[in-house]
Structures are given as structure tokens and as C-alpha cells.
Amino acid sequence: MKLYEGNMYWPTTKKSIKYDSLNTDIDKDIAIIGAGMSGILCGYELAKRGHEVVLVEAEEIAKGSSSANTGLLQYSSDKMLYEFIDEIGKENAVLFYRMCHEAMKDLKTLSERLPERGDFVTRKSLYLASKIEDITKLKKEYKALLENDFPVEYIDSKALETDYGIKGTEALLTKEDAEVNPYKFILEISKEAVRLGLDIFENSKVLDIDKSDDCFIIKTKDGSIKAEKLVYATGYKASNYSEIKDGEINRTYALATEPISGDSWKDRCLIWETARPYFYARMTEDNRIILGGEDEEKDSITNSEEKLQKNTLKLLEKLTNLFPHIETKIEYSWNAVFGESDDGIPFIGQDTDDKDVYYCLGFGGNGTVYSMAGSKIIADLIEGKSNKYAHIVSLDRQG
Numbered sequence: 001m002k003l004y005e006g007n008m009y010w011p012t013t014k015k016s017i018k019y020d021s022l023n024t025d026i027d028k029d030i031a032i033i034g035a036g037m038s039g040i041l042c043g044y045e046l047a048k049r050g051h052e053v054v055l056v057e058a059e060e061i062a063k064g065s066s067s068a069n070t071g072l073l074q075y076s077s078d079k080m081l082y083e084f085i086d087e088i089g090k091e092n093a094v095l096f097y098r099m100c101h102e103a104m105k106d107l108k109t110l111s112e113r114l115p116e117r118g119d120f121v122t123r124k125s126l127y128l129a130s131k132i133e134d135i136t137k138l139k140k141e142y143k144a145l146l147e148n149d150f151p152v153e154y155i156d157s158k159a160l161e162t163d164y165g166i167k168g169t170e171a172l173l174t175k176e177d178a179e180v181n182p183y184k185f186i187l188e189i190s191k192e193a194v195r196l197g198l199d200i201f202e203n204s205k206v207l208d209i210d211k212s213d214d215c216f217i218i219k220t221k222d223g224s225i226k227a228e229k230l231v232y233a234t235g236y237k238a239s240n241y242s243e244i245k246d247g248e249i250n251r252t253y254a255l256a257t258e259p260i261s262g263d264s265w266k267d268r269c270l271i272w273e274t275a276r277p278y279f280y281a282r283m284t285e286d287n288r289i290i291l292g293g294e295d296e297e298k299d300s301i302t303n304s305e306e307k308l309q310k311n312t313l314k315l316l317e318k319l320t321n322l323f324p325h326i327e328t329k330i331e332y333s334w335n336a337v338f339g340e341s342d343d344g345i346p347f348i349g350q351d352t353d354d355k356d357v358y359y360c361l362g363f364g365g366n367g368t369v370y371s372m373a374g375s376k377i378i379a380d381l382i383e384g385k386s387n388k389y390a391h392i393v394s395l396d397r398q399g
């Protein structure tokens with residue numbers, strides 16, 4: 001399955017780092033398959049805890065869905081906290097939001113160890129009511145977040161117009177969110193993880209996996225890995241986990257404008273809205289605007305240049321409606337597939353049949369936050385420790 005198509009922005013921002021391909025037989029405690037955001041965060045966490053770990057990637061590191069990622073990091077999920085409370089009960093819903101909030105803090109701490117921080121910058125997020133009826137939803141969400149001590153502020157229509165220049169609606173302002181350059185972030189983490197002892201092999205597609213004597217033999221074209229534990233961090237591409245049936249793949253569009261010369265909007269906050277699918281916007285370090293949305297219920301990318309242009313122009317039009325003072329052009333545009341689970345919760349944890357197999361799959365709009373939380377959960381499970389969030393995201397959770 002092809003993950004994206006178009007003219008990608010992030011890979012132009014940093015020179016790639018080359019890792020060798022696997023051309024020998026090696027022996028490790030843990031093997032991770034897939035070097036996107038999920039794989040690198042798992043590799044980093046496990047190496048940091050002193051495990052002997054190897055990460056194998058079929059193509060190049062950070063060139064899967066993670067390079068299509070628009071890099072908005074938020075503790076809020078696509079599904080509001082009050083909606084989760086209705087669906088899975090208050091205790092688990094609040095715990096799930098706490099997991100995401102904690103992952104935001106962990107991403108920040110990790111970024112502080114990287115030379116260029118992966119362009120991580122703490123931001124607020126402006127969550128706009130797309131239509132007047134949605135203001136009631138925002139008020140409910142504000143109450144739920146506030147009651148459970150999440151950092152949030154309510155922005156009424158007057159303040160929204162005065163401070164942000166946006167007319168005719170209201171918004172929530174969540175704090176302690178962030179923007180990141182996901183491509184740069186992964187490359188920088190990879191260097192740090194290698195320093196901690198992680199082995200990384202690129203251009204080494206896993207072709208076959210056998211298990212005998214409680215050990216996996218993981219075969220690539222020119223080599224093999226013997227490992228006791230196996231972590232799948234294979235993103236949306238993988239087809240080898242039969243248990244992930246309660247999810248779907250959709251298509252989405254994104255663009256990066258040329259750098260703008262004038263002002264953007266207050267505090268360069270992340271912007272999104274209550275409509276589904278939603279439109280979202282953020283700024284980059286070099287003063288471009290990244291926009292995304294126009295999701296379609298299609299499980300593959302489109303190669304149609306015309307369709308890409310049409311949908312990304314719609315995104316630009318939405319920006320202009322919001323901020324008529326911004327004049328800019330599209331410089332990069334791409335479409336990509338992304339996975340979402342039916343219940344809005346990612347798939348992270350142990351295989352239900354083989355306890356030596358683990359999954360860290362960044363399904364959902366908040367994939368990076370889930371990958372970070374997943375790396376800690378998986379490391380705890382591998383070490384036989386309990387993790388207070390594991391039951392919420394586990395593959396056999398009760399839906």
C-alpha cells in the first residue's frame with residue numbers, strides 16, 4: 001500500500017541520515033519492525049532502559065506516514081473528553097486524556113535532549129465551533145476538561161474577534177500543546193537512540209518471521225535477527241496483524257504554503273474545529289502555513305494531480321475565509337492515507353495469543369502522542385511492570 005503521494009515538505013527541511021542495511025545474522029533481546037515515529041520512540045525508550053534492541057526498516061527511516069504527518073501535537077483527541085465519558089465511562093475516559101497529556105510532557109522533555117529539538121515548540125490550540133450548534137458541545141467539553149484539571153480556557157465570540165480576528169463563533173483554547181517537524185524529530189531521536197545503544201537497519205524489509213524455542217527468527221533479504229520479543233511498529237501499511245479489525249483507512253490532504261511575510265495570527269496557535277472531517281492549520285519554523293483536512297472515505301491515495309489541486313485549494317480558501325489578511329500560495333501539497341480506530345483509541349499492547357508480540361500502532365489524528373504513550377506502555381509490559389493506561393489501549397479492550 002502506498003502511504004502518500006505528492007510534493008512533501010518535511011523531507012526538504014533536513015538532510016537524511018543513512019543507516020546500513022542488515023546483511024548478517026544478529027542476536028538481540030528485542031526487535032522492532034518499522035522506523036517511523038512509533039518505532040523510533042519505542043527503540044529510544046527501550047535502549048534508554050538498557051535493553052539490547054534492534055530496529056529494522058523496509059525503506060528509509062522516517063519516510064513512512066510520519067513524513068506526511070503535519071506535526072500538530074495535542075492532548076485533546078478527535079473525540080471530545082465528554083464524548084469518551086459517555087462511551088467508556090468517566091474513569092477510563094479521564095485516564096485516556098491523562099495519558100495523552102502526560103505524553104505531551106514526555107515529548108517536550110525528549111525534545112529538550114535534541115540539538116534542534118525537532119523544531120518542537122509549545123503552542124496553544126484554538127478549537128473553533130464550526131457552527132453555532134457546536135457551541136453547546138464546546139461548553140460541555142470546557143466543563144469536562146476543567147473539572148478534570150486539564151489546561152483550558154473558554155474564548156467567547158467577543159474575545160475571539162478581538163484577539164484572533166475570527167468572527168461569529170466561539171472556541172476553546174487548550175494549553176501545553178505543541179508543533180513539531182516530525183521528520184526532523186525522528187532523525188534527531190534516532191541519533192540519540194543510537195548513542196544509547198539502539199541498532200538501526202534501513203532498506204531491510206522483514207520478509208518472514210518464525211518462532212521456535214521461545215525465540216523469533218526475523219528474516220530480511222540478506223540477514224536475520226534472533227530476538228525474544230517482537231514489536232510491530234509498522235504503521236498503516238502492515239497487513240500481518242489480524243487482530244486490528246476495528247479500524248479503517250481514509251484519505252486526507254495537506255499543504256505547506258510559501259513562507260509568508262506578514263503576520264499570521266495570535267501566538268501562532270494550532271487551529272482546528274468541531275466539524276468532522278475537520279480543517280486545521282499551523283505555522284512552521286520558517287513562516288509557512290501548513291493546512292490539512294478534506295478527508296475522504298477512500299482507503300488508498302489518489303494519483304490525480306487535478307484532485308490534489310482541487311482539494312488543497314479548498315483548504316487554502318478556508319484559511320482565507322478565516323484570515324482574509326493572509327495572502328499566500330501553495331508550495332507543497334500531498335495526499336495520504338491514515339488509520340483510525342472505530343472507538344477513537346489507538347491499538348497499543350500485547351498480542352492476545354503470543355505474549356512476546358507487541359504492537360505500537362499510531363492510529364488516529366493524534367498519532368504522535370499515542371506513539372509516545374505507546375513507547376512507555378510497551379517498555380513497561382516487556383519489563384513485566386504494570387502500566388495504568390495499558391488496559392485502555394490494549395488490543396482486547398472491551399468496546
Ligand SMILES: Cc1cc2nc3c(=O)[nH]c(=O)nc-3n(C[C@H](O)[C@H](O)[C@H](O)COP(=O)(O)OP(=O)(O)OC[C@H]3O[C@@H](n4cnc5c(N)ncnc54)[C@H](O)[C@@H]3O)c2cc1C
Binds near residue numbers: 056060206
Ligand atoms: C496527512 C497526515 C497528517 C497527520 N497529521 C498528524 C498530526 O498533525 N499530528 C499527529 O500526531 N499525527 C498526525 N498524523 C498521524 C501520524 O502521521 C501517524 O500517527 C504516524 O505517522 C504513525 O507512525 P508510525 O511509526 O506508526 O507509522 P509510519 O511512519 O508509517 O512507520 C511505519 C514504518 O514501518 C515500515 N514497515 C512496514 N512494514 C515493514 C516490514 N515488513 N519490514 C520493515 N519495515 C516495515 C514502513 O516502511 C514505515 O517506515 C497524520 C497522518 C497523515 C497521513
